[in-house]
Amino acid sequence: MNTKPARDGFGEGLLALCQERADVVVLDADVSKSTRTNWIGDRFPKQFFNMGISEQDMVGTASGLALGGMVPFVATYGVFLSGRAWDQIRTTVCYNNLPVKFGGAHAGISVGPDGATHQALEDIAITRVLPNMTVLAPCDAEEVRKATIAAAACPGPVYIRFGREPVPVITDEKSPFEIGKAVWLKTGSDVAIIACGAMVYQALQAADQLAKESIHATVVNLHTIKPMDRDSVIRAASTCGCVVTAEEHQIAGGMGSAVAETLAAACPVPIEFVGIHDSFGESGQPDELMEKYGLSAAVIISASKRALQRKQNAAT
Amino acid sequence: MLNQLHKSVPELEEICRTLRLDILAMIRAAGSGHPGGSLSSVEILTALYFGIMKIDPQEPCQIDRDRFILSKGHIAPALYAVLAERGFFPREVLNTLRKLGSPMQGHPNMAHCTGLDCSSGSLGQGLSVASGLALAARLRGASYRTYCLMGDGELQEGQIWEAAMSAAHYGLDNLCGIVDYNGVQLDGTTKDIMNIDPVADKWRAFNWNVICCDGHDLTALLSAFQAAASCKGMPSVIIANCVKGKGVSFMENQAAWHGQCPNDAQYQQAIAEIEQRRL
Numbered sequence: 001m002n003t004k005p006a007r008d009g010f011g012e013g014l015l016a017l018c019q020e021r022a023d024v025v026v027l028d029a030d031v032s033k034s035t036r037t038n039w040i041g042d043r044f045p046k047q048f049f050n051m052g053i054s055e056q057d058m059v060g061t062a063s064g065l066a067l068g069g070m071v072p073f074v075a076t077y078g079v080f081l082s083g084r085a086w087d088q089i090r091t092t093v094c095y096n097n098l099p100v101k102f103g104g105a106h107a108g109i110s111v112g113p114d115g116a117t118h119q120a121l122e123d124i125a126i127t128r129v130l131p132n133m134t135v136l137a138p139c140d141a142e143e144v145r146k147a148t149i150a151a152a153a154c155p156g157p158v159y160i161r162f163g164r165e166p167v168p169v170i171t172d173e174k175s176p177f178e179i180g181k182a183v184w185l186k187t188g189s190d191v192a193i194i195a196c197g198a199m200v201y202q203a204l205q206a207a208d209q210l211a212k213e214s215i216h217a218t219v220v221n222l223h224t225i226k227p228m229d230r231d232s233v234i235r236a237a238s239t240c241g242c243v244v245t246a247e248e249h250q251i252a253g254g255m256g257s258a259v260a261e262t263l264a265a266a267c268p269v270p271i272e273f274v275g276i277h278d279s280f281g282e283s284g285q286p287d288e289l290m291e292k293y294g295l296s297a298a299v300i301i302s303a304s305k306r307a308l309q310r311k312q313n314a315a316t
Numbered sequence: 317m318l319n320q321l322h323k324s325v326p327e328l329e330e331i332c333r334t335l336r337l338d339i340l341a342m343i344r345a346a347g348s349g350h351p352g353g354s355l356s357s358v359e360i361l362t363a364l365y366f367g368i369m370k371i372d373p374q375e376p377c378q379i380d381r382d383r384f385i386l387s388k389g390h391i392a393p394a395l396y397a398v399l400a401e402r403g404f405f406p407r408e409v410l411n412t413l414r415k416l417g418s419p420m421q422g423h424p425n426m427a428h429c430t431g432l433d434c435s436s437g438s439l440g441q442g443l444s445v446a447s448g449l450a451l452a453a454r455l456r457g458a459s460y461r462t463y464c465l466m467g468d469g470e471l472q473e474g475q476i477w478e479a480a481m482s483a484a485h486y487g488l489d490n491l492c493g494i495v496d497y498n499g500v501q502l503d504g505t506t507k508d509i510m511n512i513d514p515v516a517d518k519w520r521a522f523n524w525n526v527i528c529c530d531g532h533d534l535t536a537l538l539s540a541f542q543a544a545a546s547c548k549g550m551p552s553v554i555i556a557n558c559v560k561g562k563g564v565s566f567m568e569n570q571a572a573w574h575g576q577c578p579n580d581a582q583y584q585q586a587i588a589e590i591e592q593r594r595l
Binding site: 025046049051052054056057058059060061062063064065066067068069070072087088090091092095096097 | 379383385425426427433434435436437438440441442443444445446447448449450451452453455456458462474475478479481482485486
């Protein structure tokens with residue numbers, strides 16, 4: 001299968017936007033080669049501002065640009081963007097409901113050898129608690145491209161997280177993408193696997209394996225974590241009667257937590273969570289880390305069987 | 317669009333007295349607030365809103381209006397008072413400061429109050445926002461200028477210096493910072509809590525055009541703003557030498573009055589002192 005770094009989709013989306021719109025500007029904090037915003041610096045230098053290693057000032061400056069009528073995209077590693085500049089994002093961007101768009105690059109443990117300091121595993125949790133914020137975790141480079149373009153049309157702040165490493169491209173130009181609308185990739189009635197980001201591909205792999213054991217899974221790509229597509233999530237849970245969530249993020253506060261918040265109130269079924277279990281990452285090769293920290297199709301399969309067992313236990 | 321109102325300095329001084337009375341009345345009615353820094357910045361705000369800024373209260377969202385960012389958001393009462401005096405909203409609204417449902421939030425919220433160019437309250441962020449507005453003006457070919465008022469204690473926030481670096485790097489000469497240099501913060505004097513001196517040298521070292529003046533002398537403030545506007549190629553900052561709690565003898569230079577509401581007797585004395593100067 002064709003693979004591509006998700007961050008390339010961010011660069012492509014920005015190029016498309018800057019080609020069409022003079023009001024789109026891009027800011028980076030000295031990691032423009034990593035985030036692909038250097039593509040904008042090269043092609044549209046008047047629309048690109050390197051702010052140096054100063055995430056807080058970058059977010060504040062973007063707020064001012066937005067107040068002045070521009071649509072700013074700010075990019076750096078997700079861990080520094082969401083963490084270092086959280087108060088700026090909260091009090092200046094979100095409180096004012098400004099159209100500042102955040103590109104959280106190098107998200108997840110698959111950043112690899114740089115180790116725990118550079119692996120954003122908390123960004124979904126700390127951005128989704130902010131009023132007015134939209135939070136996106138697209139599944140591949142093509143979906144990141146679409147999300148980037150869609151974010152520009154969104155009236156308020158948007159946080160988009162994406163990884164560094166090549167991941168399988170499972171969507172194409174024609175695949176549907178709409179902020180706030182989950183994508184159903186498979187429909188089964190035994191277990192609903194709800195995934196985001198790079199874990200969507202792992203969820204599909206798991207579903208194929210489970211089918212060989214006559215366990216039929218629904219697979220939902222929940223690329224928008226906020227606002228939650230409540231209808232899709234509730235429908236998946238009620239169709240299957242049990243749920244597995246899968247994300248490259250801390251289990252606490254992440255996409256799975258958001259799903260659980262919805263289902264606990266509207267459709268309380270057994271839920272199993274696949275994600276990081278309250279630990280920091282470490283250095284290693286991306287695939288080694290995904291394996292060691294339980295972010296694989298195999299772990300989704302065992303979680304699915306546990307969820308199914310809990311459903312069956314409840315029925316008897 | 318209205319331009320400078322051509323008010324005389326005595327007329328501006330009279331406005332300052334009115335604003336001081338309004339600030340004290342608001343904080344008294346609210347039962348809490350920040351009188352020290354509010355009284356300190358009265359002349360700065362009066363010079364800007366009645367002498368310098370191109371604004372029109374009838375068209376508060378005019379795209380080419382000059383912008384003002386109150387980075388030290390806790391002196392919201394002073395900003396509300398000057399906006400009301402300038403005609404952005406009726407004076408009666410001032411009495412609702414800090415009350416449930418009021419547009420006069422404890423710290424400025426632009427979604428609720430006409431005439432605000434940004435919400436603020438978490439210190440250290442305003443100069444970056446002002447930089448962004450100045451950069452947007454350049455990108456859009458707009459002629460507006462952006463002003464940002466900072467507290468001197470606020471200069472302890474690291475983000476101020478990130479913004480100082482980037483605004484100078486991008487040569488934002490349409491940006492003017494003002495430091496209310498009164499030497500007192502919540503817990504004590506800036507010298508005791510965390511020394512910020514030499515302030516002017518720091519801004520110069522960050523490649524800013526630095527203008528020092530008496531922050532309670534309207535003539536000096538007006539000419540400082542004009543000097544800032546005529547400086548090209550770099551941002552300007554006005555270091556305004558101020559007295560915290562200015563105009564009320566027992567509040568002056570007292571850290572205790574950073575964020576405290578006067579009782580009845582104190583309030584009466586404060587009002588009397590300000591009224592006395594009117595004569």
